Structure formats: C-alpha cells, structure tokens
Amino acid sequence: MQLHTVQTSVHATASTALPTAPLRDPAAPGRLGLLLLCIVVLWPLMVWAEFKPWLLFDERSMRATGRFLSDFVPPRHDAEFLRLMLAETWRTVAIATVGLTLAFVVAVPLALLSTARLSISALTGRMAAGPYVLRQATRWVAIVLRSVPELVWALIFVRVVGLGPTSGVIAIGIAYGGMLGKVYAEILESGDPSTTQALLRNGAGRLQAFLFGTLPQCSTELVSYTVYRWECAIRSSVVLGFVGAGGLGQQLDNASKMFAGAEASSILLIFMLLVGLADRLSAWLRKELG
Amino acid sequence: MNILARARCKACWFSAGVLVLIVASFWSLDLKWGEFLAPDAMRKMARFMASFFPPETSPAFLAKTWSALLETLAMSALGTLLAAILGLLLALPAAKVHAGDPARTKPLARLLLNALRSVPELVWAALLLIAAGLGPFPGTLALALHTAGVLGRLFAESIENAAPGPAHALRVRGVGELRVFLYATLPQIWPQVISYTLYRWENNIRAAAVLGVVGAGGLGQMLSFHLALFQMNETSTVLIGMVLLVVAVDALSFLSRRLLNR
Numbered sequence: 290m291q292l293h294t295v296q297t298s299v300h301a302t303a304s305t306a307l308p309t310a311p312l313r314d315p316a317a318p319g320r321l322g323l324l325l326l327c328i329v330v331l332w333p334l335m336v337w338a339e340f341k342p343w344l345l346f347d348e349r350s351m352r353a354t355g356r357f358l359s360d361f362v363p364p365r366h367d368a369e370f371l372r373l374m375l376a377e378t379w380r381t382v383a384i385a386t387v388g389l390t391l392a393f394v395v396a397v398p399l400a401l402l403s404t405a406r407l408s409i410s411a412l413t414g415r416m417a418a419g420p421y422v423l424r425q426a427t428r429w430v431a432i433v434l435r436s437v438p439e440l441v442w443a444l445i446f447v448r449v450v451g452l453g454p455t456s457g458v459i460a461i462g463i464a465y466g467g468m469l470g471k472v473y474a475e476i477l478e479s480g481d482p483s484t485t486q487a488l489l490r491n492g493a494g495r496l497q498a499f500l501f502g503t504l505p506q507c508s509t510e511l512v513s514y515t516v517y518r519w520e521c522a523i524r525s526s527v528v529l530g531f532v533g534a535g536g537l538g539q540q541l542d543n544a545s546k547m548f549a550g551a552e553a554s555s556i557l558l559i560f561m562l563l564v565g566l567a568d569r570l571s572a573w574l575r576k577e578l579g
Numbered sequence: 580m581n582i583l584a585r586a587r588c589k590a591c592w593f594s595a596g597v598l599v600l601i602v603a604s605f606w607s608l609d610l611k612w613g614e615f616l617a618p619d620a621m622r623k624m625a626r627f628m629a630s631f632f633p634p635e636t637s638p639a640f641l642a643k644t645w646s647a648l649l650e651t652l653a654m655s656a657l658g659t660l661l662a663a664i665l666g667l668l669l670a671l672p673a674a675k676v677h678a679g680d681p682a683r684t685k686p687l688a689r690l691l692l693n694a695l696r697s698v699p700e701l702v703w704a705a706l707l708l709i710a711a712g713l714g715p716f717p718g719t720l721a722l723a724l725h726t727a728g729v730l731g732r733l734f735a736e737s738i739e740n741a742a743p744g745p746a747h748a749l750r751v752r753g754v755g756e757l758r759v760f761l762y763a764t765l766p767q768i769w770p771q772v773i774s775y776t777l778y779r780w781e782n783n784i785r786a787a788a789v790l791g792v793v794g795a796g797g798l799g800q801m802l803s804f805h806l807a808l809f810q811m812n813e814t815s816t817v818l819i820g821m822v823l824l825v826v827a828v829d830a831l832s833f834l835s836r837r838l839l840n841r
Binding site for chain 1: 589590593600601603604605607608609610611612620623624627646649650652653654656657660693694697698699701702705706708709710711712714715716718719762785788789792793796799802803806818821822825826829
C-alpha cells in the first residue's frame with residue numbers, strides 16, 4: 290500500500306515535468322520588451338541612414354535594376370574582352386604586390402624603431418626617457434598612417450600624380466606600411482625575450498641581437514602575417530580602381546556606370562575567382578611555412 | 580638533416596617566387612616615380628599639402644560634418660544589424676545541424692555566403708547605386724550584404740560546433756527544427772553571435788567612412804564632393820572627422836577588450 294502511493298506520486302511528478310502540450314515561453318515578456326527597446330533605439334538610426342527599403346521597389350529603379358540584371362546572363366566572354374580582363378587582373382595583382390613591397394620597406398624601420406624588445410636601457414630597470422619617447426612617437430606614426438584608410442590616401446594621391454597605378458601603389462604602401470609596422474612590432478614583442486636580452490647583455494649590437502635573437506623566433510609568424518596582408522592588398526587594389534588606380538576595379542566602375550550588365554557580371558566573376566584563388570594560395574602558403 | 584634541407588628548400592622556393600612576383604610587378608606597371616619624386620612634384624606636393632590648412636571651422640560646416648559622421652555611424656550600425664539577421668538566416672542552411680542532418684542546402688548556401696563575402700563593401704555599394712540611388716541607403720545595404728557573407732560563415736561554424744545535447748533532447752521529444760534552433764542552439768551560440776557582430780561593427784564603421792566615395796553617403800561622400808571641387812579646407816575638416824572617428828573606435832575597442840579580459 291505504502292509502495293503504491295510512492296509510485297503514483299513519482300508518476301505525478303514525471304507527468305508535470307514532461308507535459309505533453311508545450312508550455313509558453315517563460316521569458317517571453319522580457320524578450321518582447323527587449324525587442325521593443327531595440328526598435329526605439331533603431332528608429333533614429335533609420336532616420337539618419339535614410340533607410341527607405343521601398344525605394345528599391347520604386348518603378349523606375351526596378352526597371353533600371355531589371356535591365357542591368359537581365360544583362361548579367363550570359364557574362365561577356367569574347368576573346369578580346371577576356372584578354373583585356375587578363376591584363377587588368379594582372380594589373381590588380383601587380384598593384385597589390387608593389388604596394389605591399391613599399392609597405393614592407395616602410396614597416397621594417399617603423400617596427401625596428403618602435404619595438405621595446407631592442408631597448409638596451411630596458412635591460413636594467415625602466416626604459417630611459419629619450420628612447421621611450423622615440424618609440425612611442427614611432428608607434429604613433431604607424432597608427433596615424435594606418436588610421437587614414439587606403440582609399441582616402443589614393444583619392445589624395447590621384448590629385449597629385451594623376452590617374453593610374455602610381456597613386457594606388459602609394460596608397461597601399463602608406464596604409465599597409467603603418468599596419469604592418471604596428472603588427473610587426475607587436476609580433477616581435479610577443480616572443481620569448483631571453484635570447485635577445487642575452488645577446489644584448491653580452492655586447493651584441495641591436496641589429497645583431499635582432500637578426501640572431503628575435504627574428505628566428507618570429508620569422509614564420511611575420512611571413513604568414515605578410516602573406517595574409519598581401520591577400521588583403523589584392524582586395525584593396527580592386528577597390529582602389531574605383532578612384533582611378535586602374536585594374537579590375539576601374540573596369541567594374543566603368544561597367545556599372547554604363548549599365549553594362551554583361552561586362553559587370555563577367556568582371557564580378559573574375560574578381561570572385563581571383564579573391565578565392567588568393568585566399569587558397571595564402572592559406573596554403575601559411576600552412577606550408579608555419 | 581633531411582627535414583632541415585627540405586624546410587630550407589621550401590623557404591628558398593618561396594623567396595624566389597616572391598622575388599619574381601615583385602620584379603614582374605614593378606616591371607609591368609607604368610609607375611611614374613619620376614613625376615612623383617622630381618623636385619617639381621615635391622614642390623607641387625608640398626603646396627597641395629599646405630592647401631589643407633587651415634581646416635574649415637565655421638559652425639555651419641562643423642554641424643554638417645557632425646551630421647555626416649552620425650550618418651556614417653547609423654549606416655554602420657544598421658548595416659551590421661541587417662547583416663547579423665541575414666547571416667543567421669543563411670547560417671542555418673549552411674550548417675550541418677546534427678549528425679543525421681543530410682545538409683543538402685549546405686554547398687549552395689556556402690557558395691552564396693562566399694560570393695557575398697568576396698565582393699568588398701565598396702563594390703557592392705557601386706552596384707547598388709543603380710537600384711537604390713545615391714545616399715546612405717545603398718551604403719547600408721552594401722555593408723549588410725558583405726558583412727552577411729562574413730557573419731553567415733562564422734555563425735554556421737558556431738552552429739556546427741555547438742554542444743549537441745540540448746538540441747538532441749528537444750528533437751527526440753518531437754519539437755520542430757525551428758524551435759530546436761531557437762531554444763537549444765541559439766542560446767548556446769548567442770555569446771559568439773554577439774561578439775562576432777560587435778567585431779564586424781567595428782570594421783564596418785571604418786568601412787562606412789569611405790563607402791561614400793562612390794556616392795553612398797556619410798563622411799566619404801562629403802570627402803569626395805569637396806575634394807572634387809578642390810575645396811581643400813573643407814576636405815581637411817572631413818578628413819579630421821574621419822580619422823577621429825576611426826581612432827575613437829580603435830580606442831574604445833582596445834579599452835573594452837582590456838576591461839573584459841581583466
């Protein structure tokens with residue numbers, strides 16, 4: 290008898306714990322309130338950003354879009370156009386490569402000057418005031434170079450040197466130079482300091498200590514970061530084409546301004562292929578070298 | 580020894596390849612170094628740089644720059660939010676949700692995400708100008724499309740890496756897939772969703788600042804407008820606003836990381 294009641298009570302609790310009909314979400318009021326709050330916060334943002342989705346369905350823009358998109362298939366693929374595209378693709382890659390080479394030239398001195406790892410005064414207590422100020426100043430130079438986006442650098446240099454790849458190359462060189470310089474310095478500081486410090490303590494020069502103490506530890510990381518940035522530079526180089534630096538971007542800009550859908554879709558496809566290829570190559574290189 | 584030799588060889592092949600690429604690039608581009616480094620160009624450059632000073636500081640223009648800055652911020656925030664929603668919607672078909680899931684839509688959804696991701700924001704903006712006209716709206720959409728590709732892939736990976744227990748418990752009781760996702764998987768990946776989204780927002784503020792160069796609103800549009808008219812003092816104010824925005828975002832993100840990691 291006793292046993293029987295225990296059993297029924299177990300059944301009872303089991304059936305309340307696992308009801309057949311799904312319960313209502315207990316947190317529903319809170320979630321709804323949060324959603325409401327989000328909408329209240331979002332409203333001014335939508336006004337500032339002139340967020341008007343119905344403009345997309347306006348008859349005139351629909352017609353233009355429709356014509357542009359219907360032109361997308363088939364992409365333009367005659368031999369002459371493809372030859373031009375091949376040349377422009379190479380131009381894009383070349384701008385990225387030359388730009389990154391310049392960036393490397395800018396970044397190496399920035400990194401060497403700003404890394405605290407090569408400080409001799411820091412070996413015994415705190416870094417001396419002069420070198421500290423110099424290192425911080427170099428770091429700030431790198432940050433400023435990096436803070437202005439490469440597109441803005443390109444816009445400015447297009448005014449100085451005119452249209453063509455030179456402005457794109459310089460823009461990538463400056464913006465990526467700052468970026469690489471800052472990250473190189475950080476990578477150099479992330480490794481184990483003991484080798485470098487031992488070399489410096491025993492009278493090695495800074496450059497020697499760097500070449501034989503710091504660099505061997507960090508070289509794979511430095512190379513893999515540089516390869517990754519090369520991949521980013523290819524993407525940037527396409528974007529820089531839009532302000533007149535040449536390459537695929539400029540072609541795409543022309544095509545979209547002339548509503549030439551077939552050309553635009555062809556360029557987009559080539560571009561996706563290029564980015565995918567660079568992505569694969571850089572991943573493979575980083576794996577092989579890492 | 581053999582391994583060392585092979586590693587060395589790999590490194591020298593790599594260096595040779597890089598060297599060839601660099602030389603070929605320098606050789607094939609018609610770079611105008613002469614024009615850039617000639618004393619005449621230097622003088623021109625110096626005059627050009629000097630024309631940026633002083634920045635325009637009339638209250639009316641500052642107010643205009645401020646509203647463009649707000650527009651940039653609004654574009655980036657809305658674009659990122661839309662991207663997060665679109666990314667979540669695309670992440671579900673792009674993920675193998677559980678071991679028995681045939682995931683038929685996965686290759687197609689991944690292809691779509693890759694396509695969205697590989698086209699930069701600026702290129703999307705240039706294409707969207709046709710559909711949405713000039714102004715911040717195509718910029719917002721462009722940010723949303725590119726970022727949706729990035730976030731969708733990250734979210735799909737989070738979904739696949741979520742612990743399967745809670746979802747399985749609901750699934751065996753016959754709860755539908757949507758509710759399994761909402762009540763078992765989503766709460767688990769929520770912290771990741773938030774942190775990826777915030778990270779992309781940070782990137783998007785920087786991207787939104789320059790998007791306008793093709794006519795898609797914000798500070799960039801003001802910049803290219805005044806630069807095209809050679810109104811250098813105005814340009815310089817806009818540039819300062821842009822750099823301040825980027826630096827402020829960097830500093831905020833650095834500070835918040837430091838606070839959260841303490």
